[in-house]
Amino acid sequence: MKGGGDILLAIFAQFAVLSLLAFGGANAVVPEIHRQAVEAHRWLTDADFAALYAISQAAPGPNLMIASLVGWKAAGLAGGLVATVAICAPSCLLTFWAAKAWDRYRETPWGRALAEGLAPVTVGLVAATAWLLLRAADVNVRLGAVTAIAAAVAGFTRLNPLWTLGVAAGLGFFGLV
């Protein structure tokens, strides 16, 4: 049986900190999740990480399930639940508090500067997430083409991404990529 208190504590500590750093959503902290879970703790391999990220994208809902899945891989169901609570709770508490101060917050020049100043940093972090996933996923030219076409479809059309993901999974299943 995987698990035990130590690993659950480690999972909680990792994702609780990342919760407060996730400006722009969970995609901004995916590189850090990867760095800690794959490189530092060795809870899972690079290929596992890529597969779990793909699974997290294939399900509906908010963009935080990669945390649940990494926790699950590290310590089973308990790990998945602990990671889910940890990635949600700190940022939710902060939002709960900030919503009460909403007026003051919104009107101050510093409030605006905070939102605008962090935006470019978030873009760079999401690009880093894309880079990390590209390196893990595109192991041959045909998979590279799938990535390029998926990016183009998402960039230039309003097609529901589920279609893109479904077609790509189908191509893989039938041995075409």
Add this chain to the structure above:
Amino acid sequence: MEPGFPPAPAAAPSTGELFIAFLAVGMSGFGGVLPFARRALVERQGWLSEAGFTETLALCQSLPGPNIVNLAVVVGARFAGARGALACVSGLVVAPVALVLLLATLWSRFGADVHVGAAIRGLGAAAAGLVAATSLRMAGPALRKAPLSAGPLMAAAFVGVGLLRLPLPWVLLVLAPVGVLIARRRGP
């Protein structure tokens, strides 16, 4: 009264109604729940006005955490305090997390199958492309807002975290104050 909410909501929803509404939102969106949240909260329930949704979202975007989760906190807290916030967030998260853990369990059982493994690899390649498109789409508005400073800040975050694999807290500790000070000097 916080601005942005309709002055007199038809009837304050109960925690049960909040839970059910966000349960539906959580199960409806793939790779982006916000359009579904807007439809549910503004058009179907009338809990927020159109402007109220946009303002609330702006607040949520400037705080850490997924926007939609923060939105659930704000809406829940507005109508039913801490219990309402808890009802909205758990409604939003519970079904997708259960589903994704089920998918992962199936993957751990059948992932060794050649076809399933290949399907997951195809899925992973497409997911990488979707994230790349997201980052490119986010880059446009940020570059228009601050043509000189946004590019270097994006590049620094990308190189520091993506290429050099530096710990995120250190990168943010350096880049966040720089970005905020530049935005503050520029003014509104």
